[in-house]
Amino acid sequence: MQKRILIIHGPNLNLVGIREKEIYGEISLQKINKIIRDYAKKNNVLVKIFQENCEGKIVDIISSHIGKVNFLIINPGALTHYSYVLRDCIKGCGIPTIEVHLSNIKKREPFRKKSVIKDVCIAQIYGLGINSYLRAIDLCLRK
Numbered sequence: 001m002q003k004r005i006l007i008i009h010g011p012n013l014n015l016v017g018i019r020e021k022e023i024y025g026e027i028s029l030q031k032i033n034k035i036i037r038d039y040a041k042k043n044n045v046l047v048k049i050f051q052e053n054c055e056g057k058i059v060d061i062i063s064s065h066i067g068k069v070n071f072l073i074i075n076p077g078a079l080t081h082y083s084y085v086l087r088d089c090i091k092g093c094g095i096p097t098i099e100v101h102l103s104n105i106k107k108r109e110p111f112r113k114k115s116v117i118k119d120v121c122i123a124q125i126y127g128l129g130i131n132s133y134l135r136a137i138d139l140c141l142r143k
């Protein structure tokens, strides 16, 4: 059966292509989403993509997809490092979740090394730019 994947870009990812280009690259979120959609189509998976800056709205999006998707791929932006709200949601919703990051969070400021959601996710992929999302899709395909 065709797999369904919910993809969420968290706070400030709308600014990719403008913000800190030396870290996140020059490519816009719109282009990132096109690459993701093309890859999903090629691999026969359905993707539904959101970008949301508000923590509570992210929780609403995730909970409204319970039973409707097979996987969640989320780049939670800075929420990664402190949001127990997001952690509880991921744990509680039961959707197998992959945490992704464009940058290498292990090689930046110390506060970025910690993810409060990592251990409620099935995998954490970081530092590969757009390929972090594509490798996450690959992982969903293998599961």
Ligand code: DQA
Pocket: 011, 012, 013, 075, 076, 077, 078, 079, 080, 100, 101, 102, 103, 104, 105, 112
């Ligand atoms: C990010 C890394 C986070 O630390 C940061 O707050 C972001 C983007 C990444 O994709 O590399 O907003 O999640």
